Amino acid sequence: MSQTLSSIGLQPATNPHLLSWVQECAALTQPERIIWCDGSQEECEALYAAAVEQGVLIRLNQEKLPGCYYHRSHPSDVARVEQCTYICTSAEVDAGPTNNWADPGPMREKLLGLARGSMRGRILYVVPYLMGPPGSPLSRVGVEITDSLYVVLNMRIMARMGRVALEALGDSNDFNRGLHCLLNLDPANRFICHFPERNEVISVGSGYGGNALLGKKCFALRIASWLGRQEGWMAEHMLILGVESPDGEKTFVAAAFPSQCGKTNFAMMVPPARFAGWKVWTVGDDIAWMKPGPDGRLHAINPEAGYFGVAPGTNARTNPNAMRSIQRDTIFTNVALKPDGTVWWEGHDDPPPAECLDWKGQPWTPGSKEKAAHPNSRFTAPMRNNPMLAPEAEDPRGVPIDALIFGGRRPNTVPLVFQAFHWSHGVFLGATMGSETTAAAAGAVGQVRRDPMAMLPFCGYNMGRYFRHWLDMRKRMKYPPRIFHVNWFRRDGNGTFLWPGYGENMRVLRWIIDRCRGRAGACETALGWVPRWEDFDTAGLPDLTPARFEELQAMNPDEWRREILQQDELFMNIYQFLPKELIFQRELLVARL
Ligand code: OXD
Numbered sequence: 001m002s003q004t005l006s007s008i009g010l011q012p013a014t015n016p017h018l019l020s021w022v023q024e025c026a027a028l029t030q031p032e033r034i035i036w037c038d039g040s041q042e043e044c045e046a047l048y049a050a051a052v053e054q055g056v057l058i059r060l061n062q063e064k065l066p067g068c069y070y071h072r073s074h075p076s077d078v079a080r081v082e083q084c085t086y087i088c089t090s091a092e093v094d095a096g097p098t099n100n101w102a103d104p105g106p107m108r109e110k111l112l113g114l115a116r117g118s119m120r121g122r123i124l125y126v127v128p129y130l131m132g133p134p135g136s137p138l139s140r141v142g143v144e145i146t147d148s149l150y151v152v153l154n155m156r157i158m159a160r161m162g163r164v165a166l167e168a169l170g171d172s173n174d175f176n177r178g179l180h181c182l183l184n185l186d187p188a189n190r191f192i193c194h195f196p197e198r199n200e201v202i203s204v205g206s207g208y209g210g211n212a213l214l215g216k217k218c219f220a221l222r223i224a225s226w227l228g229r230q231e232g233w234m235a236e237h238m239l240i241l242g243v244e245s246p247d248g249e250k251t252f253v254a255a256a257f258p259s260q261c262g263k264t265n266f267a268m269m270v271p272p273a274r275f276a277g278w279k280v281w282t283v284g285d286d287i288a289w290m291k292p293g294p295d296g297r298l299h300a301i302n303p304e305a306g307y308f309g310v311a312p313g314t315n316a317r318t319n320p321n322a323m324r325s326i327q328r329d330t331i332f333t334n335v336a337l338k339p340d341g342t343v344w345w346e347g348h349d350d351p352p353p354a355e356c357l358d359w360k361g362q363p364w365t366p367g368s369k370e371k372a373a374h375p376n377s378r379f380t381a382p383m384r385n386n387p388m389l390a391p392e393a394e395d396p397r398g399v400p401i402d403a404l405i406f407g408g409r410r411p412n413t414v415p416l417v418f419q420a421f422h423w424s425h426g427v428f429l430g431a432t433m434g435s436e437t438t439a440a441a442a443g444a445v446g447q448v449r450r451d452p453m454a455m456l457p458f459c460g461y462n463m464g465r466y467f468r469h470w471l472d473m474r475k476r477m478k479y480p481p482r483i484f485h486v487n488w489f490r491r492d493g494n495g496t497f498l499w500p501g502y503g504e505n506m507r508v509l510r511w512i513i514d515r516c517r518g519r520a521g522a523c524e525t526a527l528g529w530v531p532r533w534e535d536f537d538t539a540g541l542p543d544l545t546p547a548r549f550e551e552l553q554a555m556n557p558d559e560w561r562r563e564i565l566q567q568d569e570l571f572m573n574i575y576q577f578l579p580k581e582l583i584f585q586r587e588l589l590v591a592r593l
């Protein structure tokens with residue numbers, strides 16, 4: 001055991017509920033030692049030193065990348081594994097047809113069996129963390145017990161970790177219990193199990209981000225969505241951003257896109273030259289917790305404190321603020337390692353290095369057939385590094401949301417942007433969202449799959465009831481956000497993208513904001529309200545002729561016939577639980593088409 005680790009850690013907490021749960025887990029896993037993380041700078045340094053000593057992390061070039069480290073995960077452990085992810089509720093119907101369900105009793109027994117003695121000779125870290133700004137009524141406490149130093153150091157970036165969480169918890173028993181054991185990373189013993197009735201998560205056999213950083217997908221989405229339904233709020237897979245106009249008007253929007261559809265890029269967008277004087281502020285890039293405020297509007301907080309972003313494709317053009325955010329205090333996972341102790345990935349600003357080590361640690365040259373960085377390689381960066389972090393990200397009241405945006409990666413069928421007629425139509429748009437699959441989850445890439453509200457892998461309960469909850473939320477708000485649908489990824493007959501995307505998405509955002517504020521025109525179509533050429537700012541985009549714009553916004557009846565049949569597949573699957581309003585919305589769409 002490292003010298004440096006011996007001096008760190010808090011005194012065990014005095015909260016009796018926390019104390020007895022930690023003792024229970026320690027009795028089960030039998031670690032050599034327990035460290036209670038306090039979140040301090042001294043602790044951080046000791047943990048990094050130990051991680052380097054143990055070979056968990058490689059220290060990167062500290063002149064070029066101060067405070068940055070590098071990690072390679074096990075090659076079989078590089079993405080979320082939905083087939084090993086379970087919702088364990090007493091009644092199967094509560095998990096619903098789109099989740100893997102397991103009987104909580106036998107599943108707990110099996111997991112505790114796997115965890116038994118698994119930390120022998122190792123350190124058990126107790127990681128208390130606060131999701132959301134201190135003092136916010138929307139924030140919640142979680143505690144993760146883990147034997148992975150990598151997890152501790154990532155959690156430290158992704159959440160407000162240590163003392164601040166214990167202070168928020170006080171003597172309360174209301175915290176998410178997360179037990180994480182690496183075991184030997186054998187995929188056969190990989191289980192990510194949620195027990196929403198107990199506000200508990202047990203994850204074994206994986207060290208990868210979404211499976212192991214239990215505050216993120218497990219607590220902040222799956223468990224929180226369950227809590228939100230019971231308590232009248234929403235936990236959504238959404239970025240939150242604020243747009244500031246040159247005269248200082250600020251408008252906040254939240255947007256749901258499936259994994260790897262550019263949420264982080266959109267959240268950190270830099271307006272193009274055409275929008276001189278406009279600013280886009282980031283509140284969050286992945287998760288939004290939202291609750292109606294006393295003013296009748298929907299208020300959102302970002303429960304996280306960092307970005308766990310996809311590295312490949314990130315560069316100064318696609319996401320300059322992300323590039324600035326990862327210059328210091330960042331952990332890089334499964335990217336390529338250059339001989340000078342810096343990092344590289346496909347789509348980096350720098351040209352491919354003449355030689356480097358790939359994400360598996362093998363020598364790589366530009367002639368190699370394999371990619372240097374894994375397509376789902378990541379950076380974990382503190383949000384405070386983002387030069388455009390919204391000051392409101394720390395506001396305990398959250399930010400008032402004027403627009404909700406749904407979107408997916410669709411090469412055809414779906415126009416660049418349109419607006420729902422009203423809330424329930426907007427819920428229908430979210431419920432029927434589709435997108436091409438990506439590398440964020442293990443499995444085939446490039447097939448359209450239905451991903452309602454981008455929550456299919458993250459909803460901790462029955463999807464039909466989730467839609468019901470969305471519809472019911474309308475009644476709790478005097479001024480509900482307007483709902484929009486976007487698709488940055490439409491292509492023409494030659495396969496060329498019709499829309500430039502990235503910073504130019506500001507034009508779409510501007511139309512959305514002007515619609516919310518009653519300033520922009522639109523035309524009513526079968527799909528919803530769409531901008532006409534004259535409603536939309538196309539100045540300075542010479543390639544976007546009126547004909548191209550029409551192609552970008554076109555509704556092709558044959559494509560829509562196919563689309564509705566595909567949408568039906570999900571609806572059939574959950575038909576028994578589907579709110580009638582959504583069936584009516586489908587009928588109305590068919591009638592309009
Ligand atoms: C993520 C994901 O890691 O959605 O954010 O997969």
Ligand code: MN
Pocket residue numbers: 237259286
């Ligand atoms: Mn995500």
